Amino acid sequence: MCKEKITQKIGNRNLCDPFFCTSTGLSYSISALRVAFKQVISRSGIAIEGNIRMHDLRHNAAMLRMLLWYEEGVNLEAKLPILATYMGHKNLLSTQKYLHLTKELLIPIMARYQAKFGHIINDGGMP
Template identity: 25%
Template sequence: MHSCGIRTGEARALLSEHVNLHDGHIDILWSEGNRSRRLPLTGEVIEILAACEGISKQHFGPSRQTFFVSSNGIKVTAATVGTIFNRIWDQAALKRPTCGQQPRPYDFRHHFAYANIEKWMAQGKDVTAMLPYLSRYMGHATFDSTYYYIHTSPDFMGSYAQITQKSRSLLPEVGFE
């Protein structure tokens, strides 16, 4: 979710056959609004997913349906994603806001969008011209959904960017040169 900007439900529904680690992409099929898309993966993400694949195959065999499975080999539930996210957040000793919105798995999608917009701004690219690529990549039906990320709170994103600075290479380039 962090490295590809996919929705939590898309990660949970990702079938093993739609993860192509050899060619370095995942296929998100018939997601929100019945839209599909192919997303490139960075080398670092491929390594992480390959390790995940190996462990899952070792424990549950090659016949599992979804790529990500729970500890008993079945599709991961939305509640499980939230529980694991909170466990990792706390084990990493990351601070939680004392009031307002608490961190949640979906924030990875927000960070992905904002990080690409921020990167384009730093590179002097025309963000408005790049938004259609980001919109398509993220599976948005309209640009209005993508424009939302321009208004994402810089305060939160600045703090979160510091936390994830070391994993910046996990974000694939969105767009075409």
């Protein structure tokens, strides 16, 4: 479905051709993309701690998708191949590099397990 939408938008171009092109049809250099990205972030007015990279957006998108699936109660292991395919990875190892246990994911996980198993653990740590 995505491939069809892109084809409708840009025509039947070679998938190896650059997606973003200069006015002469060439691909942008990495440094030019970094400069443009920093300008967009600066102009956005979004408060950012530290240095943000384009790659961080991919990581955040993957983590947000995992968090949303978790909140929906779906089996995350079953969804990993879908996420890997969406991200263009050939295997799950590449996708796992993006997935780290974050505070945003840890809090709902702990709340769910506390609700299920909190009665087993008392203040002394022994049942």
